Amino acid sequence: MLKKSGDKFIKGGSVKSVVKQLRFIRIENIHDLCLDILRKYNIGLVEVVICVDKQGTSRYLINEPPINPDIQKLYESIMENLYTSYLSLESFEELKKVLETIANELGLGDLMHKYYDIILYYIHRDIKGYGVLDVILRDDGIEDIELSHWEKPITVVHRDFLSYEALVTNVQFQSEEEARSFIDRLAIRCGKSISIRKPELHATLPEGFRVAATIGEPIGASPTFDIRKLTEIPIDIVTLIKQGIVDYRIAALLWLVNDAKLFYVIIGGSGSGKTTLLNAFLQLSNPNWKTIVVQDVPEIKLPLRPRFIQFYGEDSEELLQRCFTALRYRPDMLIVGEVRGKEIIALVRAVASGSGSATTFHASTPEEYEMAIRGLLSQDLYTMLSLNTALMILASRMRKGYKVERKIWRVYEKVNDEWREIFVPEKDDNILRSYTMRRLSKRLIRDDIEAEYEYRLKVLENMSQGYESVERILKRFYGI
Secondary structure, three states: OEEEEOOEEEEOOOHHHHHOOOOOOOOOOHHHHEEEEEEEEEEOOEEEEEEEEOOOOEEEEEEOOOOOHHHHHHHHHHHHHHHHHOOOOOOHHHHHHHHHHHHHHOOOHHHHHHOHHHHHHHHHHHHOOOHHHHHHHHOOOEEEEEEOOOOOOOEEEEOOOHHHOOEEEOOOOOOHHHHHHHHHHHHHHOOOOOOOOOOEEEEEOOOOOEEEEEOOOOOOOOOEEEEEOOOOOOOOHHHHHHOOOOOHHHHHHHHHHHHOOOEEEEEEOOOOOHHHHHHHHHHOOOOOOOEEEEEOOOOOOOOOOOOEEEEEOOOHHHHHHHHHHHHHOOOOEEEEOOOOOOHHHHHHHHHHHOOEEEEEEEOOOHHHHHHHHHHHOOHHHHHHHHHHEEEEEEEEEEEEOOEEEEEEEEEEEEEOOEEEEEEOOOOOOOOOOOHHHHHHHHHHOOOOHHHHHHHHHHHHHOOOOOHHHHHHHHHHHOOO
């Protein structure tokens, strides 16, 4: 049975079944658990602690306000009244007014006054929020939230702690039914449904978060989900440099490659950060350029660019058509978020037409990439792409202790139909002696391309972190 609360639905067979879900997530002696506290901050009434525990596990811990019998009584009474009397709460402000009215009618005004903030937090969390995961979903630093099995804790990826890979939270479902109920809630918020007949969910929450979920049987041993939070403001290139993911020399080189409108591809395995890298590199371009991105999920963004256009497609056929549409707009740069199929044909056309272009591709080596591309293109188109490809950037991740190191491990250039290394971390690079630098000199009509490269290195070294800060410097650089 589904009961309506506000503008959303919450699964529950009765008022009591909803009330029983009230619980708080808390670790009283958090400092005894943590060996190394990396960061502490608050989201409203909730304390968040990111640390490494004594077993070497990276943790994301939340401390919600504690509950006592008075709070439990007040919560149950108000929830029962809400579910039987107030079925439409359109805003947070309306909810606040209703809580005070109900408490006074029930003779619980004094308790409400004493515990107002705590009661408001829990009722808003459970009615209009996402229950015990609400704080995690509201944390702007979280990029990914995952349930692999209902008996295991929720794990998250934090954008400021990418080197720690997944952080293990102290949030865990108490039963398989609770996990299923949460996935039901996600589906309803997305305007979708999930059931035994339709056991998979692929949808978008009202906040723009992408959801993939399964209900368990008959396709798995447990309910699972992955919630991907696509931030409005991408990670900037300076942040990636400070985190050791990108080298200054690579950033300066890609900046020149963008200006010369040469094609490059970023390859790597799942979770290697290909899209994050591409998004950051794309910002290193003229802010007045018309840049069009074709993708299935709105991951790549240039939010401060007035001529930035996005097209979407669900499969290779749709993506191909969107690419051909994009070419009619005469873009300065045409970007395909990730090449998987026929859309690469339009990418080749863009490269041949003189538009700047870039993409990502799921491959671990140049050989894997070559084999896949040859299978997608005719010989003529493959030759055309090969001749116009400037660079291949290999992104990878490697575990070191309890950390995962994400970074650019290799940069290759195409010379005489062969891939040649021009950058390897912690070794002398061959960038200045590369064929790519000679190509850049001709494309950009610069007599001293090395001096231009060194100048851009200095600009990058003096940039401050922050997407808007980088954008301001780029506008000054291009005289805008």
